[in-house]
Amino acid sequence: MNQGDDKIALILSASQKRFGRYGLSKTTMNEIAADVNMSKASLYYYFKDKESIFLAVNAKEQNDFTEKIRQVIQAERTAKKMLFDYTVYRLKLLQKQLSLAKLNNENYHEVKPLIHSLINTFKKTEVSIITDILKKGVERKEFKIRDVNSYAELFIDIQRGLRQHRFSGYIDKGIYVIPARVYHKLKEQSELFTAIFLKGLCNN
Numbered sequence: 001m002n003q004g005d006d007k008i009a010l011i012l013s014a015s016q017k018r019f020g021r022y023g024l025s026k027t028t029m030n031e032i033a034a035d036v037n038m039s040k041a042s043l044y045y046y047f048k049d050k051e052s053i054f055l056a057v058n059a060k061e062q063n064d065f066t067e068k069i070r071q072v073i074q075a076e077r078t079a080k081k082m083l084f085d086y087t088v089y090r091l092k093l094l095q096k097q098l099s100l101a102k103l104n105n106e107n108y109h110e111v112k113p114l115i116h117s118l119i120n121t122f123k124k125t126e127v128s129i130i131t132d133i134l135k136k137g138v139e140r141k142e143f144k145i146r147d148v149n150s151y152a153e154l155f156i157d158i159q160r161g162l163r164q165h166r167f168s169g170y171i172d173k174g175i176y177v178i179p180a181r182v183y184h185k186l187k188e189q190s191e192l193f194t195a196i197f198l199k200g201l202c203n204n
Contacts, residue, residue: 008046010036012060015053024054055114058097062122065093069129079137080198086129087159087194091187094163119160126156134201143201155197162189 014035018027029050033043047053069089073082097115130152137143145151166186 016057079142082133127152
């Protein structure tokens with residue numbers, strides 16, 4: 001890692017803490033610069049605005065998630081357990097992203113394009129991970145699937161649909177902090193769907 005990479009890592013680490021505490025709308029470039037003992041001009045050398053930092057922080061969260069879940073997958077003995085682990089870790093990532101944004105009625109429309117861009121890009125990574133899990137299941141005679149890619153995309157699309165269904169009612173009302181009970185209900189439904197999905201794949 002060169003000096004420039006070190007600086008970027010420092011900026012992202014400090015910004016992650018500040019976004020997590022104050023949210024995007026209440027964070028300024030001046031505050032981030034002060035957090036990393038850097039002039040505002042120097043900060044602009046690395047990032048053009050706080051939105052680009054926010055995007056980079058969330059991208060880092062997704063990359064960390066991908067690395068973590070692949071480590072978990074490699075350590076598991078069964079593809080069934082891998083898929084359940086993925087479901088749990090994916091919801092934890094969602095919690096982190098909501099915490100970073102700390103959305104409210106004023107800044108939702110500002111953040112929405114950034115979040116949607118990240119989510120749509122990340123879907124390809126998610127499908128790739130689930131495809132790998134399903135392939136392992138087929139290789140180990142746990143699953144009987146012909147078109148692994150189609151099943152992987154279906155799994156991701158339905159899980160995303162569950163998240164959108166649970167949250168859309170609150171967003172429509174201008175409420176962007178999701179209650180714990182709603183998150184727990186989503187977790188329950190996501191795990192139930194995973195169990196049903198697996199039942200249709202298993203050989204026994």
